[in-house]
Amino acid sequence: MTGWTLNEKNLVATAAAAAPSVHNTQPWVLEFHEDHEVRLYERLDRPLPHHDPLGRDRLISCGAALEHVRLAMRILGWLPQIALRHDGARVTTTGRAEPSTVDRRRHGAIVARHSHRRPFAARPVAAALRAELLTAHHTDGVGVRRLYDDETPALARLLHHAALALRADDAYQRELAAWTAPVRDPLPGAGVSSAIRRTSTLPWGGLVRRTTMVPDVPTLTGRLRGELILLLETPDDGPFDHVRAGTAAEQIWLAAVDTGLAGALSTQPFQLHEVRAGLVEALSLSGFPQLMLRFGHQV
Known part of the structure; x- marks a missing residue:
């Protein structure tokens, strides 16, 4: 021993x-x-x-x-x-x-690694990097689906709906406020920073608060087209699938950071049943969408 x-x-x-x-x-x-x-x-x-x-x-x-x-x-x-x-x-x-x-x-x-909550630079992720990130994880039972430009309008509509719903949800907003710390860099486990409130967060990349500005669907579509967006899906929707999705997402995210890219992980919209169902229908997914990763170059 x-x-x-x-x-x-x-x-x-x-x-x-x-x-x-x-x-x-x-x-x-x-x-x-x-x-x-x-x-x-x-x-x-x-x-x-x-x-x-x-x-x-x-x-x-x-x-x-x-x-x-x-x-x-x-x-x-x-x-x-x-x-x-x-x-x-x-x-x-x-x-x-x-x-x-x-x-x-x-x-x-x-x-x-940190969550990038601002727009990315107007420089697309190179094809070689896209291919590298699509194969960066080694977790069985998790699929990675890249979103293409012609699919972004459907995603934009669903994210727009999710942002408006969360912004208007009183219980959600009270809970988020309870887990907001009045410091710029909270300790692990101490909640999110109140400094996030004072930044121009994007409703698909940051936390949706009362003051979050939600762009209209055409504007949101245009912004999404400038990002590399990956959806992670699993064949089932049980506890092990959720753990595996988190492991795979972190493997991809760390690989992206290693190449110099900035990124963020989003799960908030996936808490709304109509958003998950809408993604399955719009993108013809064969599994359960668990989360979204966004990547790009920092300004």
Whole structure:
């Protein structure tokens, strides 16, 4: 039986804490066990009943944290193996190996990753980068669907509807306010920054507040056409699918950061049944859409 050193625990815990989570609630807890095993459990004491009534975003967040744990263990020279269980996720080791160059670069991208809440530069993502991101994840059971220019009007209509619905939802707005911290950089688990209120957020890339300006559908369509937009879908819509979607999304996002792109993950619109159903119909999806990733170059 071999244990963890304090430095090893700190490396893994710090990586997990840097994972994106819904409203920055950090809805997970880590346990360190013998033989370099890590267990990640979903925290049920940080519910968001109006934003995330089914807990889907909470599990997507846990999936992103799992990817950070995996990368940290690779940096420590372990070969991690993830098993999803009904009582949480178990990360065990199958041996030792030096981390690859990709492992090191993706782990390094963790500290550089942040949500880009402004328009991207008017420079399209190169075809080679688009192709790289479409194959950047290695999570079974998750499909990646790129949106093309002729599909953006349908997406714009659905996102426009979602933004108006969330902006007018009193319960949603009270819940968001409760998870808003009066600092620019809240600690992990302390909510989102109140500074976001004072920026010109975009309703498909940032949090929808009372003051969020929602562009009309033609304007929104034009803006979407300047971005690389990826939809992640799963064959089913159970808890394991949600965790896997979060893991795959974070793998893609870190790969994008490593190439110099800015990005953001959006799940808010997917909480509305009519938006998810509309995406399936408009895009002829074969699975369940779980989230949207946006990428581009910073201004």
